[in-house]
Amino acid sequence: MESNATSGDVTQLLRQWVSGQEHVPQGLLELTYSRLHQMAGSLMRRERPGHTLQPTALVNELYLRLASGEFAGWKTREHFYSFCARAMRWILTDHAKGRLREKRSLDLQLPLTDDIPWLGARESDIVELDIALSKLEGLDPRKANVLELRVYLGCTAEETAQILAISKPTVDRDLTMARAWLCRELRKDDESLNDSGASL
Amino acid sequence: MTPEPASDNSPEWARVESLFHAALEHPPGEQITWVDAQAQIAASIRAEAKSLLAAFHRHQVLSETAPQSQVTDEPRLPERFGPYRPVRLLGRGGMGVVYLARRDDGQFDQLVAVKTILETFADTEFLRRFQTERQLLATLNHPHITRLLDGGLSSAGDPYLVTEFVEGAALDRYSDAQKLDVRQRIKLFLQVCNAVGYAHRNLILHRDLKPANIMVTNDGVVKLLDFGTASLIDNASVGTLTQAPLLTPRYASPEQLRGERAGVGCDVYSLGVVLFELLTGETPFGESNSVVGQLNRASGDTNPSTLSVAVTEEAAVARGTSRERLRKQLAGDLQAVVGKALEGKPAARYQSVPELAADLENYLIGNPVKARPQTAIYRTGKFLRRHWLPVAAAVLFVGAISTTAAIALQQAKAARAEAARAEKLIQFLSEMMGPGGRTFNLEQYTVVQMLESAEKRLQKGGIADPLTEAILRKSLGESFTIMDRRPQAKQQLQLALAVFEKLGYHEDAASVLNSLAINARQDGHFGEALDLVDQALLHVQELGKRALPKQKFNIKHQRARILGTFLGQRLDEVEATLTEIIAMAKQEPSISREALAAAMDDLGALKLDAGKTSEAVDIFRQALDIGRSENPGGRWESNALSWLALVNFREERYGAAAEYSRQRFQLLSKQLSPNNTDLLVVEADWARARALTGELTESVAQIDRVMPVIEKAFPTPSFSVWIAYRAASNVMSLASRFTEAESYGRQALGAVAAVHLSEKDPRRAESLLVLGVAQRGRKRYHEAHQNLEHAAAIYARCGPAFAARALSTNKLLSETPNQ
Helix, strand or coil, X not given: CECCCCHHHHHXXXXXXXXXXXXCCHHHHHHHHHHHHHHHHHHCCCCCCCCCCCHHHHHHHHHHHHXXXXXXXXXXXXXXXXXXXXXXXXXXXXXXXXXXXXXXXXXXXXXXXCCCCCCCCCCCHHHHHHHHHHHHHHHCHHHHHHHHHHHHHCCCHHHHHHHHCCCHHHHHHHHHHHHHHHHHHHCHHHCCHHHHHHCC | CCCCCCCCCCHHHHHHHHHXXXXXXXXXXXXXXXXXXXXXXXXXXXXXXXXXXXXHHHHHHHHHHCCCCCCCCCCCCCCCECCXXXXXXXXXXXXXXXXXEEECCCCCCCEEEEEEECHHHCCHHHHHHXXXXXXXXXXXXXXXXXXXXXXXXXXXXXXXXXXXXXXXXXXXXXXXXXXXXXHHHHHHHHHHHHHHHHHHHCCEECCCCCHHHEEEECCCCXXXXXXXXXXXXXXXXXXXXXXXXXXXXXXXXXXXXXXXXXXXXXXXXXXXXXXXXXXXXXXXXXXXXXXXXXXXXXXXXXXXXCHHHHCCHHHHHHCCCCHHHHHHHHCCHHHHHHHHHCCCCHHHCCCCHHHHHHHHHHHXXXXXXXXXXXXXXXXXXXXXXXXXXXXXXXXXXXXXXXXXXXXXXXXXXXXXXXXXXXXHHHHHHHXXXXXXXXXXXXXXXXXXXXXXXXXXXXXXXXXXXXXXXXXXXXXXXXXXXXXXXXXXHHHHHHHHHHHHHHHCCHHHHHHHHHHHHHHHHHCCCHHHHHHHHHHHHHHHHHHHHXXXXXXXXXXXXXXXXXXXXXXXXXXXXXXXXXXXXXXXXXXXXXXXXXXXXXXXXXXXXXXXXXXXXXXHHHHHHHHHHHHHHHCCCCHXXXXXXXXXXXXXXXXXXXXXXXXXXHHHHHHHHHHCCCCCHHHHHHHHHHHHHHHHCCCHHHHHHHHHHHHHHHHHHCCCCCHHHHHHHHHHHHHHHHCCCHHHHHHHHHHHHHHHHHCCCCCCCHHHHHHHHHHHXXXXXXXXXXXXXXXXXXXXXXXXXXXXXXXXXXXXHHHHHHCCCCC
């Protein structure tokens, strides 16, 4: 399948789409696919023999999910990106669950952001992140969104702000709180650090 | 900052959130205590906030201790690759590992780089790429491209490539470590262009140009690495969905990001990103590597930031300069070059790497860059800079004013009016450069009005920052200087000077003082001019090593001119200064070769006046050589030619004088429009020499054609065309058309008077001489006698160079009846 999107096409596609089209144009899907592919490549940083999830496979799956009619009702570009992050989350979590079930080591690395360097250090993190995010969604959906875009798509604060239509200071503030919350969820057992932490 | 309300959340959560953030405002050690002290808040809320605060600190501790790089599993060094034994791991690329290895089969003792493919990537796609690199590299043989030495299969059956080992650092790191300045960085980058251009000529695209792939050896030689993503031009694989090309998004062109066919434009674009980073230390599109950022760029939605905006203090230090100075340096031409390389559409970019390189070379030698839109304003700017007229400052000034005014007033109407005025200035400058030549009268144009309105606006105040105001006044003053509005120029310059001196801005103060000196000089107040230049020099001394060589050169040159050309004093000192600054300029690339050639011309003229003709001729020839080697056919070549013509004329070798004049005319006629007054003046001068070599008919025809155009352009005698008046008078006398000869002679004298030339300037004598000869022809002996006598008296005081002239004038005088 060749990408025949030219610059003009894509720009036009994006414009048409923003103006309230029902379905994501095919060209844009392909474009997104190719970019996510790249990104998936950078997730596969662990050069370990016998890894099971090729970047291509990851993105193929994402593409199927993106392209399926079920999810094709995005109204805006921003909405679409949020969905991409969500799709990435599903795929990675599924994959991690499978690996854990089969008692095999993970070949993924998270996050794409430098903000939470400790995240991903444990094999269980990817699955637990998903659970924690679901919990946060019930409590504060916007913070869950911010975290999702940041972790799974590597969005900057500016991009996150644009996609969620909020200000950058709000994104920063949300992220501060969300990180604290995430650390409490995923590193309960590390409370020994508290003393030193509090006296910093 | 007001956070957006999170309305759907529970009120408890909202309270926890605000308590959490409020606590974070306090020092880490006091946060828990502070929360405890908020007794008015429910205990459950406080407990939750405290728990989150503790978690946040845990997050911070964990973040600090988390390993920076999570790459694990150092692969063990393999046994060997054929005759090569790995010494250590050099690095990891996108698809493989690179080892430093030594050939140890006794044949050669050579360190090499061995590149292997990672087992996990050893699928057919990567193997194909590996093969490609091998084939392509084998065809390339260039000093700036790593050589492919060997290749084969390891005992385990894995393919490997052997290339020469480059010991050095990546382009960006090398440049920062060496603290290379902007020009040195560009020169290094030109080596990269050279290598990429060579690959393109061999029909090979690199497709993954980035600093990490560009090594610089300890000797400063660039070596291009990693042709792993290279492909043949026209055979570039079209990106498919299942085979997204391996590329580095940060350096990839929009069409590469879209997975389209790669062309030369991709490498041009990547080079643009590399250059941007090399110059500023920042990336043109920010740090974002997210899908969102890439998609936006792929769709052509984002524009690169401007070079000067991207500059940080740190970057300036790494480039051995200040932030402000770096900004200035990166604005303008370099911005245009980088912008053109980074155009979203390939068709708008440079069409080849040599084209990009040529423009950077243009920048380095001070020629116009092609990337700049060839609008009148730009060409004119370059033209004027060549002639040392900072008219461009006027344009910039107007630009600055219009922006300030637009922001201050927030009125579209005012902004439009400013734009319209700026447009008029551009038009004016373009007309000045246009086919009509210098056929304008300054007063009729809006430029002076524009400057005056800017002046009024400044008088009204409203610019809060005195430094900004001073900078604007400086530009305004310099513009008035060019427009010969000296009282206004002085007023603005003095106001600016007061601020710069108070704030200790020595560089600006020196340049303002230099402008004031020009004004004083034009007013004929040479003593005052000298005093001002000396003050400027004090500021330059204050700057010490930070002084810009260019400014030092300009001010010293100016001083030499005032002393030598206008005051005719302390000529030994003038000679020493000129010799000093010429030596300095020869070592200093930031001083334009034109300025150097001009200083050499001045030194030559000084020697000539001192009767050291052969030394003078040597210097003029040298200036001519510098001109020809750096910019063949340039206008400074014409200066040197004019001096050589003059020397020969004085020595009465009219044939040689005519030949130099002819060369000069031919040179300029290629650059200037046929009716350009500069060109017409040169033609008149040539005609004068021709008349004396027996080509009187042709000479008269030239004068008859040239002079009416000049007189139309300059209704009153102007010193800038004095040479033409003198020539015309001379030729007309030789043709026995004495009435016209007298009229031209009077204009020559009028032009000399208009610029307050000193009483003993030889040009005054020359004017009197041609006038006297014409009057003699008309048998108006009394007037002729008076003028010739006056000329002879001046010549007598002009030193040995004019001894012959004095003699022949006296002879003429003795043959002229005094009635």
